Amino acid sequence: MPRPAEPGRNALLDAGAEIAGRTGLRGLSVNAVVAAAGMAKGTFYHHFPDRRSYVVALHRRYHEELAATILAAVGDRAPGRDRLRVGLTAYLDGCLRTRGTKAFLAQSRTDTDLLDEVNARNLAFAQVIAPDLAALGWPDPAAVAHLVIAMAAEAALAELYAAAPRPDLRAALTALIERDQSGCGAG
Known part of the structure; x- marks a missing residue:
């Protein structure tokens, strides 16, 4: 059973985020993480039973921090156009400045250890924006939200590769x- 968050665990997660930002998930070995954190290998296993659980914890932390940024930006805005725009902007800006974005948006889609996490996270974000889409009049807001999440992730990756916001994609x-x-939904 992993220990609760504490300085050692957080140092390992910080080291992993830095490595993921440089080399992606494939460069995220236990040896590389403990070397970057300046810790003994045994310390890693006190906090995480294996690499898989570590990568899942790292992925969760990345998305929890991103979600907190988005929720802080949207505040108590009512569902609708303004909240959706502010949330999408916070998401895209957060992806641009967060270490490991490429690893957690692109590479995690093909990492079998993270597929369940990716799907759960996308579903959670889709549930957050579905009320915004309903307020905009979409007849099936849950389905549209799923697609919006995919489009936003694609825009985030394009911005990451450009190393700058892409106003054309955002617009x-x-x-x-x-x-x-x-006219949507009419057969």
């Missing part, structure tokens, strides 16, 4: 979401 994402929904 296109917003325009697609806010289009008139009056």
Whole structure:
């Protein structure tokens, strides 16, 4: 059973985030993590039973910090256009400045150890924005939210590769979401 968060555990997670930012998930070996943290290998196993549980913890921490940033940005705004725009901007800005974004947005999609985590996180974010999409008139906000999450992740990766915000992608994402929904869903 892993120990609760404490300085040693956090130091290992910090080291992993730094390594993931430089080399991706494939460079995230136990040896590399303990070397970067300046700790003995045995210390790693006091906090994490194996590499898989460590990578899952690292992924969760990345997304929890990103979610906290988004929730702080949207504050108590009512569901709708403004909240959705502010949340998407906070997400994209957060991805640009957070270590390990490429590893946790792109590489985690193909890491079998993280597939369940990725799906759960995408579902959680989709549930957060579904009320915004309902307020905008989308007939199936849950399905649209799933697609918006995928589009936002793709925009985040494009910005990461450009090392700067992509106003064109941000504007296109917003325009697609806010289009008139009056004809949607009609067979």
